[in-house]
Amino acid sequence: MKIWNSAVGRRTQAFTALFIAALALSACSGNTGGTGVETPGADAGDRPAWCGEEADDIVVGVTDGFGGNTARQIFNAVVQEELNLCPAVTDVIYSNGQGDPQKTIAGIDSLVAQGVDIILGVADFGEAELPAVQAATDAGVTVVFYAADPGGDPGEDYFASVKFDLEDMGRQQAQWLAEQIGGEGDVLFVGGFENNNFTNGIFEGFQAELAANYPDVTILEDGYLAANWDPAMIQQMTAAMLAKYPQIDGIANDFGGGTLSAARAFEAAGRPFVPVTATSTDNLFNCSVPDIQAANPDFQAQALEGNWRQPQYGVRVAVAEVTGGDPGPFEGEKLVQFYDTSAGDVPPCDPELPDGAYMDTDLTKEQLLEYLQ
Numbered sequence: 001m002k003i004w005n006s007a008v009g010r011r012t013q014a015f016t017a018l019f020i021a022a023l024a025l026s027a028c029s030g031n032t033g034g035t036g037v038e039t040p041g042a043d044a045g046d047r048p049a050w051c052g053e054e055a056d057d058i059v060v061g062v063t064d065g066f067g068g069n070t071a072r073q074i075f076n077a078v079v080q081e082e083l084n085l086c087p088a089v090t091d092v093i094y095s096n097g098q099g100d101p102q103k104t105i106a107g108i109d110s111l112v113a114q115g116v117d118i119i120l121g122v123a124d125f126g127e128a129e130l131p132a133v134q135a136a137t138d139a140g141v142t143v144v145f146y147a148a149d150p151g152g153d154p155g156e157d158y159f160a161s162v163k164f165d166l167e168d169m170g171r172q173q174a175q176w177l178a179e180q181i182g183g184e185g186d187v188l189f190v191g192g193f194e195n196n197n198f199t200n201g202i203f204e205g206f207q208a209e210l211a212a213n214y215p216d217v218t219i220l221e222d223g224y225l226a227a228n229w230d231p232a233m234i235q236q237m238t239a240a241m242l243a244k245y246p247q248i249d250g251i252a253n254d255f256g257g258g259t260l261s262a263a264r265a266f267e268a269a270g271r272p273f274v275p276v277t278a279t280s281t282d283n284l285f286n287c288s289v290p291d292i293q294a295a296n297p298d299f300q301a302q303a304l305e306g307n308w309r310q311p312q313y314g315v316r317v318a319v320a321e322v323t324g325g326d327p328g329p330f331e332g333e334k335l336v337q338f339y340d341t342s343a344g345d346v347p348p349c350d351p352e353l354p355d356g357a358y359m360d361t362d363l364t365k366e367q368l369l370e371y372l373q
Contacts, residue, residue, distance in 0.1 A: 050316040051086035052325030058118065059091040060318075061111035061141075065104040065124025066193070067096040069229050070257045070356030070372070071280040072122075075147075075311045077363060077371040079120060082315040088323050099193075099228060101125040108132040112139050118318045119143045120311070123150040126195050133158050142321050146314035147307065148198035159321060162314040166198065169304055169335045170205025173252045173277040174214065176302045180275040180342060184216035185249030188241055190234055190262070191224035192254065199224055202254050220245055227258065234258035238265035250274050256281030256303060257356065260288055267295075275342075277302040279335060284355035286347035293341070303347065305338035305360040312362075 047053070060083060064072060076094070083089045095111055097104025104125055109132055111119055119136055123129050123145050130150040134157050136143050143158035154161045177187060189206055191199030203224045210217050220241065227234045234255075241248060242265060253259055256278030266273045273296040281303040292299050309331060316327040338360050339345035348359040354372035363371070 046085070047087060048085050048316075048325075050320040050323075050325040050327045051088055052320060052323035053088075054324030055117075055322050056088045056090075058086075058089045058319070058322055059093065059114075059116045060089055061093045061095065061114070061116035061119045063095050063097075063104065063108050063111065063119055063121035065097040065101070065122065065129075066099045066229065068099065069231065069255065070282050070358070071229065071255055071307070073356060073372060074280075074308055074358045074361060074363070075122070077367065078308045078311045078361065079315055081363065081367060082312050083319075086319055086323075089319065097124070099230075101128050105129060105132045108136060112136045112141055116141060117322055120314055120318055121145060122147045122198070124148065124193050124196055125150075126197050126200075127151045130157060142318050144314045144318040146310035148196050151197065160314075160317050162310050162317060163198075163201075164306065164310065165334050166201025167205030167208070169254075169279065170202040170207070170252075171209040172304060172335070172337070173202070173302070174206045174209035174217075176277050176340070177250045177252055177275060178210065178214040178217050180300055181217070181249045183214055186218045186220050186245065186247050187250040187252065188220050188238070188248060189224040190227050190237070190251060190253045190255070190258070192226070192229040194226040199226075199254050206252060220248065227255075229255040229258065231258040231261040235261035235265045238262045239268065242266065242269040242271060248274060251276045253278040255279070256285060259301075260285045263288075263292055272296045273299045275300045275302075277304070279304045280307050280358065281305070281338070281347070282355060283350060283353050283357040283359060286359065287349035287351065289341065289347045289349075300340075300342040301347065302340045302342075303338040304335040305358070306335045308358065308361045308363075 062079060083092060093111060093114060093116060095107030097107055119141050127150055130152045133143055133150050137158050144160045146162040149161035189203055225237045227237050251262055251274060253276060257280055259276050259278050263273045273292055289301055313330060320327040339347050353368055356372050357368045
């Protein structure tokens with residue numbers, strides 16, 4: 001992971017159910033201002049190093065441009081569990097833009113108006129969010145993004161951006177996929193919202209690796225499919241590509257929670273499923289891999305995981321800045337390979353967990369059941 005802000009280098013469960021209720025209320029009502037929920041935090045004597053003692057009664061806002069998939073549920077769960085460790089944090093306000101840039105921007109403005117001290121989140125709509133973010137910073141809010149930021153200048157337009165090496169992930173995906181298809185063929189890259197900085201960074205690495213070392217592998221559509229990290233849209237767009245192209249040899253995806261949707265599109269088209277490399281794979285897909293392999297002998301899957309460390313460290317960076325704490329070092333700048341079925345790995349599967357559970361996080365089984373119920 002990377003953090004862009006030189007200042008950080010210098011300074012380096014009662015609530016759970018309520019938080020889930022707040023998410024559901026926001027999603028159902030279209031509320032962009034969010035819902036405030038009180039959190040008691042940990043006992044003062046249990047303060048982690050990143051939760052300093054220079055400030056208390058901290059209100060945290062979470063901006064979410066799209067809260068409708070399992071990856072974002074996991075991110076929010078990680079954020080809340082981390083915030084629960086700091087007794088200085090007393091309130092969290094969640095804002096869900098529901099896939100709408102203007103609602104997302106209005107939500108950021110609303111968080112500022114409600115007096116939050118910190119704003120955390122993913123900039124799903126990139127530079128479109130920057131003016132609102134700059135205004136929040138000018139108002140004295142400590143703004144930290146993770147996974148995707150709005151561009152601009154971290155450390156000036158907002159406090160920090162925490163993200164792993166996106167281009168390295170793209171290169172890893174390109175290498176694995178190219179080797180699976182024998183160094184030649186036609187592949188799809190399925191991403192999130194158009195021009196979001198998360199997918200953009202991964203896709204740049206993917207393109208660069210293929211151009212440098214696998215010139216006989218062609219990316220169909222000359223770019224990534226902007227499927228909005230939405231399983232239903234992934235299935236629809238994959239079906240459209242299958243109707244358009246008689247040959248698709250592999251898929252790279254930056255939201256593994258939608259991989260099973262792509263498999264369903266192949267099945268509906270009567271075509272064998274192809275090798276897939278992804279991140280943010282979920283329990284449902286992992287448990288489905290043996291059946292997919294049985295029906296598709298050439299199918300293999302790679303999972304690169306560790307995304308959840310970005311929101312975890314984002315919390316630490318933001319709270320440390322406000323409270324005078326020490327966020328400590330990163331734990332891994334690059335995503336690591338969680339499994340590779342072509343090497344004989346069996347994806348971890350737990351039938352007792354919800355479909356959307358991510359098997360690589362620090363969240364306990366009980367927490368996953370609570371947040372994803």
